[in-house]
Amino acid sequence: MITSNLENKTAYVTGGARGIGKTVALGLARNGADVAIVDIDLETASRVSDEIKAMGRRSMAISCDVTSADDVQAMVDRIIIEWGKLDIAFNNAGICINVAAEEMTPAQWKKVIDINLTGVFFTSQAAGKVMIKQKSGVIINTASMSGHIVNVPQPQSAYNASKAAVILLTKSLAVEWAPHHVRVNSLSPGYIATEMTLSAPEEWKSRWLEMSPAGRMGNPEELVSAVLYLADDSASFTTGTDLVVDGGFTSI
Template sequence: MTVMDNLRLDGKKIYITGGAQGLGKSMAEGLAQAGADLAIVDINLEKAQATADEIAADTGRKVIAVKADVTNPDDVDQMIETITTELGGLDVAFNNAGIVINTPAEETSFEEWSKVININLNGTFLTSQAAGKYMLEHGGGSIINTASMSAHIVNRPQPQASYNASKAGVIQLSKSLAIEWAKKGVRVNTLSPGYMATDLTLNSEELKPLIDIWNDWAPLGRMGKPEELQGIAVYLASDASSFATGADFGIDGAFTAW
């Protein structure tokens, strides 16, 4: 068995929340290219289905679309049941759904704060919990939770206290789960991207003025490309990362190394 063999995902069953677009879609493409069968989970079923159809056509893998609200426990339980039934199991849970609201802290309503925390942190707990229960009963697995470099730094110039707090919580939650499940066959890690040049970011009127500022501060002088996260996604989903658990993998072009 070579290292390249260990990186293959043939036969693995994986879901990714927030997988219909952006970073989730790009990482889903990489996982399918490495041989995995996928469930694209999103609140927008139409977009999820379009992404699933596109990836299936490009890779020849089985890819299904599942609608779920990650903040709703019943939705999450049904999501796991649907995925395990239609894919025939679950080896890797990729909890990637998240949002950001840029509002100064003194102007942030409790509704805005709660929305960010509910999707980013509570949603990650519910999906990790549900996937973990299944994996504990079926021989183990790998859970990957998307955090952010914003868990480690305070971004500038945009105000995003709720997002930063939620993503720091994702890392500590994931470490806690990793310790609880370490001897039970379930690995839990986090992926912390830096600024990434998704279509949504590049075309956002709100964010366009910030891109030059971010690039000026970036050691590499640019944002990351979505496909530059595919390698770490495949690694964490694969048997090559069998000794990796409770770790945070920062892919930010050294932005947090200042």
């Protein structure tokens, strides 16, 4: 695995209580960063935060609804009050609702878009304001290979649309904020063996593996190196990039 020197860096991870968010948060901490675990589930976030503290790093657990601009601003404000700066923002919180497009309710559509897209904008905006003042910072948004392809056999039009939008939002912010030395990139995972993905119907998972050049799902740990690269100062010329980590899935 790629290592990075993130000593004296501060970071937050939304959706950090489990899955990709938890794995990345622990990876950032192992490489020297102080990491705030941001999640709607404060109890589970606190346990992850305790794991980071056990490594000798600073950490805090923050309850936050990313669809609330006020919640998001309060979260960033707390980090600045306690740590004085924000170097890395990993905007990862997201959901998927698998419903056929003709049957999707307005409430279901709105929930996916609000969390996956509006939540990424709110968190990027709040982090960006701090980083613009600092004249430095890195924002990494979790998109998906679903922003590039239409997944089958599951129906997920809202998810696909939200992730495609995250990719272009990321590029837009990267261009706007480049003069302020704030880098903005996105990470597009393929099928990753998290609790959510592994709970999918067996017929879906069989189809995914049949279509995958790698013939398997990725492990959450295989995303950490990608995040470390994007977060590291050595990637200073990398902004507006969507880094796809999918075992070759989008190549077919």
